[in-house]
Amino acid sequence: MKESLEAEFTAFVAARGQTLLRIAHALTGSREAAEDLVQGALAKAYARWPRIHSDAEAYVKRIIYNDRVSIWRRTGRAEVSMAEVPERAHTGRHDHDVAERLAVQQALLALPARQRAVLVMRYLEDRSVEETAEALGCRPGTVASQASRALAKLRELTAGANRPMEGAR
Amino acid sequence: MTELERTVRAAVNDLAQQAPPALDLATAARVRGRRIRRRRQALVGLAAAVLVGTVITPYAVLNDRRSAPEPALVTTPPPAPSVEPATTVPYVRAGGVKWWKSPIELPGDLAVTSVSRRGVVMDENGQDVPAAATFKEGNVVLDRDAGRYRVLPSGYQHFEAAPTGRYVLVENEAAKVGIADASTGRVRMLDHGSGGGVQWSPDGKTLLLTLNAGGFRLIDAATATRRDHSIPESNALCPDFCSFTWLPNGKEVALAQRDPAVPQSEDRPDTVRSIKIYSVDTGQLVREIPVPGVPVGSTAWSPDGRYVLLRPDASEPNGTRIAEVETGRIVGTIPGEPRVYVHESNQIFTIDGIQVGLYNVSGRLQARIALPDDFARREAFIGRR
Numbered sequence: 287m288k289e290s291l292e293a294e295f296t297a298f299v300a301a302r303g304q305t306l307l308r309i310a311h312a313l314t315g316s317r318e319a320a321e322d323l324v325q326g327a328l329a330k331a332y333a334r335w336p337r338i339h340s341d342a343e344a345y346v347k348r349i350i351y352n353d354r355v356s357i358w359r360r361t362g363r364a365e366v367s368m369a370e371v372p373e374r375a376h377t378g379r380h381d382h383d384v385a386e387r388l389a390v391q392q393a394l395l396a397l398p399a400r401q402r403a404v405l406v407m408r409y410l411e412d413r414s415v416e417e418t419a420e421a422l423g424c425r426p427g428t429v430a431s432q433a434s435r436a437l438a439k440l441r442e443l444t445a446g447a448n449r450p451m452e453g454a455r
Numbered sequence: 456m457t458e459l460e461r462t463v464r465a466a467v468n469d470l471a472q473q474a475p476p477a478l479d480l481a482t483a484a485r486v487r488g489r490r491i492r493r494r495r496q497a498l499v500g501l502a503a504a505v506l507v508g509t510v511i512t513p514y515a516v517l518n519d520r521r522s523a524p525e526p527a528l529v530t531t532p533p534p535a536p537s538v539e540p541a542t543t544v545p546y547v548r549a550g551g552v553k554w555w556k557s558p559i560e561l562p563g564d565l566a567v568t569s570v571s572r573r574g575v576v577m578d579e580n581g582q583d584v585p586a587a588a589t590f591k592e593g594n595v596v597l598d599r600d601a602g603r604y605r606v607l608p609s610g611y612q613h614f615e616a617a618p619t620g621r622y623v624l625v626e627n628e629a630a631k632v633g634i635a636d637a638s639t640g641r642v643r644m645l646d647h648g649s650g651g652g653v654q655w656s657p658d659g660k661t662l663l664l665t666l667n668a669g670g671f672r673l674i675d676a677a678t679a680t681r682r683d684h685s686i687p688e689s690n691a692l693c694p695d696f697c698s699f700t701w702l703p704n705g706k707e708v709a710l711a712q713r714d715p716a717v718p719q720s721e722d723r724p725d726t727v728r729s730i731k732i733y734s735v736d737t738g739q740l741v742r743e744i745p746v747p748g749v750p751v752g753s754t755a756w757s758p759d760g761r762y763v764l765l766r767p768d769a770s771e772p773n774g775t776r777i778a779e780v781e782t783g784r785i786v787g788t789i790p791g792e793p794r795v796y797v798h799e800s801n802q803i804f805t806i807d808g809i810q811v812g813l814y815n816v817s818g819r820l821q822a823r824i825a826l827p828d829d830f831a832r833r834e835a836f837i838g839r840r
Contacts, residue, residue: 296481303477311474312467318809318825320474325483332488390466409464410471441459 288336295335298342299328306346312406313354315395323350348421351407355399355422386444393443401436404429483546544820549811550827555590555604558597558840561811561824563798568838569596569623570830571614591829596623596637599840607635608642617659618754618796618838622676624653624662634662634676643679652698654753657705659838663753665698670738671708684738694725694749696766699733701753703760707732707741711749724768729783745783748776751795756780758799762816767792777803777816787818796837806835 303324310320327349331342338345394402403422407413415433419426550559550567559567571594572586586592586609593609596616607614613626616637623635625642632653633644652665662674670686690697694713701708713719714728730746733739748765750756755764765776774788775795789795793805793812802821805812809831811824826835 295485299477299481299484303480304474307474307477307480308471312470315470316828317473317475318828325480325487328480328484329487329491332484333491335488386462387466387469390462391470394463394466394470405463406467409460409467437459437463440463 291335291339294339295332298339302343302346303328306350309347309406309410310350310354312410313350313399313402315391323354326353344421351403351421352423355403389444390440393440396443397436397439401432401439404432405436408433545822546825547822548825548827552827554827554829555595557603558599559826560840561804561837562813562822563800563802564840565796565798565804565837566597566840567826568618568836569594569614569616570826570833570835571595571611572609572833592833594625596635598637600638605637605640607637607640614834615655615836616838617655617676618657618836620659620676622655622659624655626653632662632664634674634679645674645679654698654700656701657703657753657758661705663699663701663708665710671699671733673735684733686733686738689731689733694727696749700750700755702732703756703758706735708735709733709750709756711746712743724766724772726769727765730763744780746778746780747783747785748778751775751792754794754796757797757801757816759801762786762797762801764789764795764797764803775805777818787814787816789814789818794834794836804837806837808832809835811837 306324306327307320310323311317314320314323327346330349331338331346334345335342394405397405400422404418407418407421408415413421415426415429419429422429549561561567572592586594588594588606588609590604590606594607594611594614595604596607596614597603598605599621607623607625611625611627613624613632615624617623621637623637625633625635627633627644631644633642635642654663655661656663660676662676664672664674666672666683666685668685668687669690670684672684673682675681689710692712692715694711697710699708699710709730709732711727712729712731713725717726719725727748728745729743730750731743732741734741746763746765747770748768751764751766757763761780763778763780765778767774767776770776771785771788774790775792776785777787777789778784779786789803789805789812791805791807793807796804796806798804801816803814803816805814809826809828811826812820813822813824814820
């Protein structure tokens, strides 16, 4: 690869690597799995860099989301169990709030990968339904139904948390 | 936005914030990216036979003469280094999804020999909750005869395969120790008397137990016969950790001695001045070496006897020191307090959760190996294949 493209790749990773890891960690709940996912996506991007460098971030994110869903499908199970949910509590917040968020984190990690991917795109990246659909290679209607199912499942999974979680207000 | 959605947003952000730091991702991606390119080129006939040996692996680090098995290769940056510069080290995954079907091989003819629950799990009534008797959760040992792992009873709080051979040290909730046979699954509990700090001999045939009254007991793993060497004076200068460890020759045992000139205090670890070496045959003091620390265990001695790894102390509270046995000089430090195994090549393996580190005697990280995800929150031991 040309030197200028190499430098461009390095600069891209330096600028966006942490963001990509954040997304991957939200998807996997595991530091190692997140690193692996991002490295895999960046490796694919590097292999095609001359062709994709103008739209690298979208390309890499698409791979991260789709690889994650593929891995989950291939293994046929959630890779991160409820027991592996990070135990770190956040200080300075109300106990109920912390317990609730922890419960939601646990529930998030128990969701099917595709539903989790939809929630990460919508709530972490603030992507629109259309953008999410494009990244995941599905129709907007599918994104909406996946999001709806995921929220229903979360409501069900967290029903036993410290306080009841309300629906729409 | 509903309250549920707000909470989901917060929870997703919490998860994202726990991401690891992005250390040298570009280098790791390049290595893998080039492999992808080469594969693609090979597939279209533009290149051939370029897939082998293109990535440096820890197998090469040990200069293994065998042709190394190809693990699922990944490279990743090292954890935030405290001693060395941020360089990329080889990183491989060991063991597949169904890892129990064959030995999890490590460089240098080593393998994971056992894995078990870490510590004690209590229910709300304070009762011990045994691990499930499964490969994914229970007490699992390498059956070398069968070439695969097997599950043994799960009601043990300590479960440690010998570094070689067929035996496993087990300890139940009453702190009673026993010996299990990895091939037959049979367990023999021992009436070991008053002592602790049990250590496997380098040949995996004898247990070494430190007697509370001073001295040590040897227990033959095959017959459970025992032999005591009473050394009351060995307790006189016992440091905080006061257990005998085997020397790699299997003929001597070692006990650290604190410095009597330094007042003892509960606020800080004892200062160790030297290590006394005793004969296994006679129980007599053979020599005293000027090593300033407590050996981490019997596998903390290099097989050639030149180096020993020492527990953290006041001089180095956050690291495991590597000492030159002859002079007592500290030649390196490994971060943290992992379990260790020193290979005959003088490479040091550290085992901490699912992470195995490979260090040289200067304390420089050379490679990292990830054990299967099932090993998270469990305790793995390594030894000869």
